[in-house]
Amino acid sequence: MEERHKNIKPTYDLVVKKVFRNETVALQFVKDIFELPAKSAKLIEGNQIFTANSNVESDFNIAVDILVELDNHAQVIIEVQLAKQVFFINRIWAYLCKQVNDNIERLKQNEKEQLAIYKKLPPVYVVAIVDQNYFDGDEAISTFLIKEETRNTELKMYVDNDTKDIPLLKIVFLELKKYKENLNNDYKKIRWLEFFGNKQYTSEPDDVIVQADNLLNLRNWTKEEKRMYDEMTRQQDHYWASLAYAQEEGRAEGMRLGIEQGIERGIGLGIEQGRLNTINMIADLVKGGFLTKEMGAQKLNLSEEEFETYL
Incomplete structure (x- = not known):
């Protein structure tokens, strides 16, 4: 509609x-x-x-x-x-x-x-x-x-x-x-x-x-009301964009660490580190009450039982 x-x-x-x-x-x-x-x-x-x-x-x-x-x-x-x-x-x-x-x-x-x-x-x-x-x-x-x-x-x-x-x-x-x-x-x-x-x-x-x-x-x-609304919208959009960026940054950081530590062994470790960074960030949002455990697990493609171990 x-x-x-x-x-x-x-x-x-x-x-x-x-x-x-x-x-x-x-x-x-x-x-x-x-x-x-x-x-x-x-x-x-x-x-x-x-x-x-x-x-x-x-x-x-x-x-x-x-x-x-x-x-x-x-x-x-x-x-x-x-x-x-x-x-x-x-x-x-x-x-x-x-x-x-x-x-x-x-x-x-x-x-x-x-x-x-x-x-x-x-x-x-x-x-x-x-x-x-x-x-x-x-x-x-x-x-x-x-x-x-x-x-x-x-x-x-x-x-x-x-x-x-x-x-x-x-x-x-x-x-x-x-x-x-x-x-x-x-x-x-x-x-x-x-x-x-x-x-x-x-x-x-x-x-x-x-x-x-x-x-x-x-x-x-009024102009002031429009300015305040635009600022609020900007902050809201920035929050969700930051969340998406942090997830992507975690993956990128993992790749960087992996390359530095060695192609075969390091990439695996680096990606895992980036993945852990992302999981910890989502876990903090859940602990703070901003996301439910279900929503957090969905964003990470984990089951709720798997995600529970990080909370």
């Missing part, structure tokens, strides 16, 4: 922030994905969602994109991932727990009675827009709740001044690569797969989607 926008990637960090700075778009996205009866939304922070007392290591904050707060005080962390990370779900749980903890600390400073702290404590939800698949099956949208094991009763909570209880926890994954036409989901959710997946819309977009799509039009961007 042809892309809607040829010169822009809707999942790049800068673009996601630009989209959700528009509070009308942010509100509609959250309402569609979480089915919450919200009337307004405001962007709390687009770079760093945690306050100073959260004690979250800086490494955990790299990927967090947006924190939106609704008029019923519910908060939604919007997280986008381009590459599959082994511990991504662990990180989501850390983001969520730390945000709840920060809300408690904030309420402690403002509320005199302990009961008021829990009365006003908002739920925190997460939506993850991912460019690599995380779950088995064909479902492109996965929603996780807390439910009773045998009765399937959902655990809910009351929020101050709200008329009814709302889910205690919701984590929604949008797996962009699982998108295909005629998915068996509410189109209000599907259209966001089309939006962030840069697919053609299969139904006439309403005013909010048109407004969101206009934010992707580079002709409407």
